[in-house]
Amino acid sequence: MILRKHHRILVQGITGKQGTFWTQAMIDYGATVIGGVNPKKAGTEHLGVPVHGSARDAADQFDVALMFIPPMAAKAAAIDACEAGAKLIVCLTEHIPAHDVMEMHAAARASATRIVGPNTAGLVTPGETFAGIMPAFNETVFRPGTVGVISRSGSLGTLVSLNLTQEGMGQSAFYGVGGDPMIGTTTRQALQFLDEDPKTEAVIICGEIGGSAEEEAAEYAKTMKKPVAAFIAGRASPPGKKMGHAGAIVSGGKGDYASKRRALERAGVAVADIPSQLPGFIRESVPA
Amino acid sequence: MNFEEWAAKPLLTEHGIAVPGSRIAHTSLEAEEAADIIGPCVVKAQVPTGKRGKAGGIKLAATSQEARSHAQAILGMEIGGYPVEKVLVEAQSPFEKEFYAAVLNDSASKAPMVLFSTSGGMDVEEAAEQDPDAMRRIAVDITKGLSLAEAKAALEGLGLGEAETAIAATLVRLYAAYRALDAELLEINPLVVTAAGDVIALDCKFTLDDAAVPRQADIAANGAPERMTALEREAAAAGLKYIELGGSVGVLANGAGLTMTTMDAITHYGGAPSNFLEIGGEAYTKAETALSILLKNPNIKSLLVNFCGAFARTDVMAAGVAEAWKALKPDIPVFFTIHGTGEEDAVALVKRELGLECFDLMDDAVRAAVDAAKGRTA
Numbered sequence: 001m002i003l004r005k006h007h008r009i010l011v012q013g014i015t016g017k018q019g020t021f022w023t024q025a026m027i028d029y030g031a032t033v034i035g036g037v038n039p040k041k042a043g044t045e046h047l048g049v050p051v052h053g054s055a056r057d058a059a060d061q062f063d064v065a066l067m068f069i070p071p072m073a074a075k076a077a078a079i080d081a082c083e084a085g086a087k088l089i090v091c092l093t094e095h096i097p098a099h100d101v102m103e104m105h106a107a108a109r110a111s112a113t114r115i116v117g118p119n120t121a122g123l124v125t126p127g128e129t130f131a132g133i134m135p136a137f138n139e140t141v142f143r144p145g146t147v148g149v150i151s152r153s154g155s156l157g158t159l160v161s162l163n164l165t166q167e168g169m170g171q172s173a174f175y176g177v178g179g180d181p182m183i184g185t186t187t188r189q190a191l192q193f194l195d196e197d198p199k200t201e202a203v204i205i206c207g208e209i210g211g212s213a214e215e216e217a218a219e220y221a222k223t224m225k226k227p228v229a230a231f232i233a234g235r236a237s238p239p240g241k242k243m244g245h246a247g248a249i250v251s252g253g254k255g256d257y258a259s260k261r262r263a264l265e266r267a268g269v270a271v272a273d274i275p276s277q278l279p280g281f282i283r284e285s286v287p288a
Numbered sequence: 289m290n291f292e293e294w295a296a297k298p299l300l301t302e303h304g305i306a307v308p309g310s311r312i313a314h315t316s317l318e319a320e321e322a323a324d325i326i327g328p329c330v331v332k333a334q335v336p337t338g339k340r341g342k343a344g345g346i347k348l349a350a351t352s353q354e355a356r357s358h359a360q361a362i363l364g365m366e367i368g369g370y371p372v373e374k375v376l377v378e379a380q381s382p383f384e385k386e387f388y389a390a391v392l393n394d395s396a397s398k399a400p401m402v403l404f405s406t407s408g409g410m411d412v413e414e415a416a417e418q419d420p421d422a423m424r425r426i427a428v429d430i431t432k433g434l435s436l437a438e439a440k441a442a443l444e445g446l447g448l449g450e451a452e453t454a455i456a457a458t459l460v461r462l463y464a465a466y467r468a469l470d471a472e473l474l475e476i477n478p479l480v481v482t483a484a485g486d487v488i489a490l491d492c493k494f495t496l497d498d499a500a501v502p503r504q505a506d507i508a509a510n511g512a513p514e515r516m517t518a519l520e521r522e523a524a525a526a527g528l529k530y531i532e533l534g535g536s537v538g539v540l541a542n543g544a545g546l547t548m549t550t551m552d553a554i555t556h557y558g559g560a561p562s563n564f565l566e567i568g569g570e571a572y573t574k575a576e577t578a579l580s581i582l583l584k585n586p587n588i589k590s591l592l593v594n595f596c597g598a599f600a601r602t603d604v605m606a607a608g609v610a611e612a613w614k615a616l617k618p619d620i621p622v623f624f625t626i627h628g629t630g631e632e633d634a635v636a637l638v639k640r641e642l643g644l645e646c647f648d649l650m651d652d653a654v655r656a657a658v659d660a661a662k663g664r665t666a
Contacts, residue, residue, distance in 0.1 A: 018599070071499060092599075097500035098393050099470055102430045105398040110431075121598045133599035135629040153545020154598035155568055158628045159650065162596065166649070179544055182398045208545055211395065233548035236555040237564070244529050244544025244566045246499070274556050275549060276651050 001088065001114065002173050002197050003064070003123040009131055010058055010086075011036040012077045013068030015046050022068070022133055023047055029137050031129040034062050037077075055084035064088045066122070066131045074118070075100035082111040090131050091117035094179070095246075101182050108184060115184025116177065119245070121154025124174035134158065134174060145170020147282055148194035150187055151206035152179050152213070152245065156233055160206050160275050167279035172200040179208070179245030187213040188220045195224050202227045202282050205269070207260060209234030210248040214260040218267035227285035229270040229278050232260050289496040290336040294376045295510040296494035300476070303465035305458055306488045310378035319359030322377035323352035331358040332376045336512035337368035338411075338493075345372065348380065369515065381488055383480035385451070389459060390475035391466035393497075394427070400466065402426040402434060402459055406446055408478035422446070426459075434463040451481045458487045469507060470500030519584055526577045528565065535560025536661040538582050538591040538620075540575070540609065542600040543568035550594045553650065559658030562588045572600035575608025576615075583618050590660035591622040594650060595634065603630030603637065610641035621660045625653035 009026070013019045014036025024047055027033050035050045035058055042053030052058045055065055055077075065081035067074060067089065074093045081089050082104075089108065096104075096118050108115045116123065122132010127144035130136035134154060141162045149164070149171050151157030161171055175190040177183055187205060194200045207214040207230060214232060221228045235257045237243045239250040250256045261271050270281040291299075297307045311322035312334075323329050333345030340346050345367050349355035355377060365372045386408030394401035406422045416423045426442045428434050439456035448455055458479065466474040475493040482488065501508045516524065523530030529544075533551075537559045541547040547566040554561045562585050567578050582588065593609060595602040606626060613622065624646040626634045635646045647653035 072503065095499040097470055097503070098472060098497045099400075099430070099467065099500070102393065102399055106429065106431045135598055135631075138628060138631065140631065141628055151545065153543050155541070155543025155547075155596045155600070155628075156545030156549050158596040158598050159546055159549065162627050181395045182393065184398075206545065208548065231549070233545050233552060236551040236561060237548055238531070238533065241531055241564075242529075243531070243548050243564060244568075248544055248548065274553050274651065276649065 002193055003125050003129055003131055005030060005032060005129045007064050007129065008032050008034045008062045009064045009066055010034060010055060010062035011066050011068065012055065012081065014038060014051060015041055016068055018133070019068035020047065025137055026130055029130055031131065034058070055081040055086065059084040062086065064090060064131060066090045067092055069093055071095045071097070075103055078104040078115070079107045082107040082113045085111065086113050089113055089115045089184070090120060090122055091115055091184070092120060092122060092133060093117070094119040098182065101180065105182065105184060117180070117183060118178055119180040120176040120178035120183070121157060122176050124171070126171050132176060134176065141165060142174070143170035146172050146199065146201040148172050148175065148197065148200040148203040149206065150175045150177060150190045150194070150203065152177055152187070152208045152247070153206065153233065156206045156275070160204055160231065160278060163275055164279050164282070167283070169279055169282065172197060177213070179247055181211055181247040187217040191217050191220050191228070195226055200226065202229070202286050204278055204282065205230040207232040208245065208248045209237055209243065209250050209257055209260070210245070210255040212255065215263040218263040218269060221264070221267040221269050227282065229272060229281040229285070230264050231272045231275050231278060232257055289498055289501065289508060289511040291494040291496065291510065292334045292336050292512050293332065293492055294334050294374070296492040297489065299469060299494065299507070300465060300489050300492055303468070304461045305465070306486060307492070308379040308381045308488060308490065310376050312374055313359055313377050314374050316356045316360040316363065319375055319377050320352045320356035323349060323355035326377060326379050328380045329355055330378045330380055331355055331362060332378060333362045333365060333367055333372040334374045334376055335367045335370035335372055337370055340367055343367045381480065381482065381490060383482050383488070386478035386480045387455070388477045389462055389479045390473065390477070391463050391471065392473045397427050400428040400430055400463070402428060402439070402442070402463060404443065404459060408480070428463065433467070434460055436460050451485060451487065454485065454487045455479070455481070469494065470497045470504050471495065472497045519581055523565070523581050526574065526581070528567065528574060528578055528581065530581060531564040532585060533561050533563055534587070535562045536587050536589040537657050538562050538585070538588040539594070540565055540567070540578060540582060540591065541594040542566060542572060542597065542605060546594060546596050550592060550654070553654045554592065554658060557655050557658045559661055567605060568600045572605055573608065575605045576612040579609055579612040580616060583616060588620060590620055590657045592653060592657040593622060593624045594653065595626045595628065597628030597630055601630040602626050602628055603633035606634035606637050610637060613642060623647060623653045623657045623660070625650045
């Protein structure tokens with residue numbers, strides 16, 4: 001799914017410092033924030049919306065749960081959101097123990113909830129709404145347009161969106177899939193959502209070394225009519241080291257740059273050496 | 289976090305899986321003393337890496353004199369880049385059959401996966417390729433766990449005979465250990481069955497999920513320290529992810545993706561990055577500490593500061609860098625490119641505090657930093 005203005009957002013951890021900063025930014029941008037969660041402040045109001053004791057207390061009032069929750073509390077919060085019937089959970093939290101992440105995914109399967117993340121920077125639909133920690137409101141970075149951007153990294157996604165805007169192109173949607181090894185919505189699935197989105201004319205994949213997300217996305221890209229371009233970060237990274245993201249590691253020859261690039265190029269995806277080449281690739285491939 | 293065999297095996301014992309009796313030795317004399325008590329033994333190098341046998345780090349000893357001479361040869365060896373500082377002196381365990389067993393986080397199914405193969409002892413990937421039918425995979429529902437009946441069903445048809453039930457019970461215990469330990473990987477290779485029908489773990493590999501270390505502090509205390517340079521260790525202690533590389537262009541960026549991209553761009557424009565150092569996520573207030581560590585690298589000839597703030601506020605990061613720059617007064621040129629959250633304030637601050645203009649385009653900043661490192665003017 002693409003995040004739309006009509007999606008009602010519940011912010012778990014709304015009263016914290018970051019929860020407050022970003023929820024206010026989301027409300028100012030036009031996002032439909034219907035409330036927040038903090039068990040200790042249930043019944044109060046924060047940023048003009050009600051604070052609930054749990055997501056279950058707000059069941060049926062929201063579609064999307066946005067998690068500003070520390071790692072060790074993330075599992076309980078995600079399960080709460082699933083049990084409350086969330087359609088979508090946007091999990092920003094990094095460093096959640098992997099066993100907890102697997103329990104979150106199991107809960108989401110049982111309640112047919114989609115999880116984006118963990119360790120995502122969120123979703124942006126420029127000019128409409130956003131959920132997460134992306135500078136949606138910065139007009140030098142995000143402008144409404146027709147290019148969908150998928151990224152494992154918030155900072156690289158910001159750079160690529162900026163590059164598009166600098167070249168006079170905007171974004172139909174930014175899809176942060178997250179930097180963890182076990183994420184709910186994969187690059188391939190995000191690619192499919194953008195393929196099915198009528199406002200998206202072309203897609204950019206910002207990948208990273210590690211895992212097989214780009215190889216799997218390449219399989220789907222083969223079937224697409226919309227042009228796809230990609231940049232994969234980590235070409236200059238040494239093998240065997242976790243490059244900041246838990247999922248960004250080349251180990252035992254798996255997840256390396258060359259195999260990702262090969263898979264994408266074989267699928268007809270234009271792969272850039274540096275992000276600044278991407279707007280040109282898109283301009284050449286989309287009929288004016 | 290990886291665990292050496294000596295640290296991993298007691299964890300199996302705690303979960304009801306038998307291992308041979310053993311003692312740790314740091315010197316050949318200690319190895320001899322251990323063998324006096326244990327009898328015929330195996331002397332095994334303790335390093336957090338595989339292929340110890342192939343490297344000559346595992347030797348059988350019939351007598352304590354033999355154990356001593358093997359220990360002497362093995363201590364001081366280097367295996368997979370790790371110096372051998374201790375050996376495990378372990379009782380020999382004659383066996384009839386050897387197997388492979390493991391539990392790991394399977395990223396494709398986002399669930400735990402139990403693996404069992406009748407090709408024990410060898411590299412599991414080789415074994416899986418050679419004889420795919422011998423490898424059984426059990427996808428476990430993490431909300432329910434692994435039952436003995438499920439384990440037995442998965443082992444059917446492997447010809448395990450009377451040992452089948454005992455092996456299935458071992459898999460159930462292994463899964464319980466994996467869960468209790470927050471393991472990323474818990475592997476027994478080989479798992480053997482003796483003539484008496486006992487199931488024994490002859491080796492154990494354990495990787496603890498780094499993210500679970502805060503709640504597994506007691507266990508983590510026995511983990512093998514990561515190989516790090518002094519600066520990497522200093523950065524880790526400050527909660528920063530810093531990786532030293534060979535080049536001359538320093539990198540300070542926020543976010544893993546942007547930091548890797550900055551390194552890639554430096555390489556693309558003919559330079560070489562001196563490091564990976566990111567101050568994204570929760571680390572965005574640590575710019576000052578980050579910079580002071582980065583500047584201690586003697587190879588650094590120029591510095592590239594690349595911020596694309598999402599969560600990380602560029603104004604906060606830029607203020608930290610400016611503060612540190614004025615305090616440390618480094619003798620190298622610095623090039624900034626800043627966009628995203630807090631951009632206007634950050635750009636103004638760099639101009640005001642350091643008298644520098646930020647580059648609008650990352651590519652221009654990268655080229656300038658590469659040229660400066662090469663001693664040319666941009």
